[in-house]
Amino acid sequence: MKLALQLFPIWAIACSALAYLMPSLFIDFKSSIVPLLMFIMLTMGLTLRPADFKRVLDNKKAVLLGLILQFTVMPIAAFALSQAISLDSEMTVGMILVGAVAGGTASNVLCYLAKGDVALSVTMTAVSTLLGVVFTPLLTSLFLNQLIDIPVSGMLMSLVKIVLLPVIIGVLLNHWFAQSLDRFSKILPLFAMLAIIFIISIIVALNQEKLQTLSVLLVVAVMCHNILGLLLGYWVPKRFGFNEQVCRTVAFEVGMQNSGLAVALAIKFFTPAAAIAGTLFSIWHNISGSILAGYWQKKSAK
Secondary structure (H helix, E strand, O other): OHHHHHOHHHHHHHHHHHHHHOHHHOHHHHHHHHHHHHHHHHHHHHOOOHHHHHHHHHOHHHHHHHHHHHOOHHHHHHHHHHHHOOOOHHHHHHHHHHHHOOEOOHHHHHHHHOOOOHHHHHHHHHHHHHHHHHHHHHHHHHHHOOOOOOOHHHHHHHHHHHHHHHHHHHHHHHHHOHHHHHOOOOOHHHHHHHHHHHHHHHHHHHOHHHHHOOOHHHHHHHHHHHHHHHHHHHHHHHHOOOOHHHHHHHHHHHHOEOHHHHHHHHHHHOOHHHHHHHHHHHHHHHHHHHHHHHHHHOOOOO
16 A cells, blocks of 8 residues: 555556546536535544643644644745746636645655654644635735635635534544544545545646646746745755754645645636646646655664
C-alpha cells in the first residue's frame, strides 16, 4: 500500500489523461464531488482522537506559526500571482479559493515519507481544516469582493456540512469504536487517495474543452503558488529556530492545499471553469510534494 501512495502523482496524471480523452466516463458523476469530499474528511477524522488535539498545546508555537503562514502566504500569493499575470475573473476565483482553503490531507502522507513530525502534521491539518470553516469564506470575500458577489453565509454553511461535521463524526467514531476501527486505519489513506483522484478526474472531464485552450500562464501561476508555499513554509520556521523535522512538516502543511475542497466550492458556488486552478493544483502539488519528500527521505532530519 505504501508503494500505491507513493505513486499518487502517477495515478492522478493517468486518470486525468483518461478523463481528458474520454470525458463521458466521468461527467455523469459531477454530483459525487461533494459526497466524495465529505468521505475524505471523514477518513481524516477516523485517524484522529480527542487526545490528538492536545498536541496543539504541546506544539502551540509551531502550530500557530504554520496556521499564520497557511492563511496569509497562500491567499496573498494567489491574489498577487493572479494580478501579476492578469488572469480573468473565473481563473482568479479558482486561484483565491485554492489559497484560502486549509492544508490538504496528502501532506500527512508526504510528511511521513519525508521524515517529518507526523503527529504535528495531523494536528495542523485538523486545526487548519476546522479554522478554514470560518477563514475560507472570509478570505475569499476579502480578496474577491470587488470582482464578484461572494455568498459568504452559503459558503460557511457548506463548509460546516462538507468539512466540520464529517471530521467530528470521524473523531467520535474513532473514540467510541477505536479497537474495531484500528484494523482499517492503515487503508484509510488509500481510500482517501482514490477519492481525490476520482474528484480530479471528474473535474478534468467537466473542463475538457476549456483545458484544450488552457493558458500557460495559469499553469505557471499554480506551480509558483505551490512552490512559494513550500519554500516559505520551510524557510520561515527555520529562521525562527525550529528544528529540521518541524520545518519539513510546516513546509508541506503550507504548500499543500485542500484543493479538492477548492474544486467543490468552485463547482457549487461559481463555475466549472473556476475549478480548473484547483484541479491543476491537485495534480501539481502531489508531484512537487512527492519529489520533495523523495529528496528529504534520503537526508537525515536530525
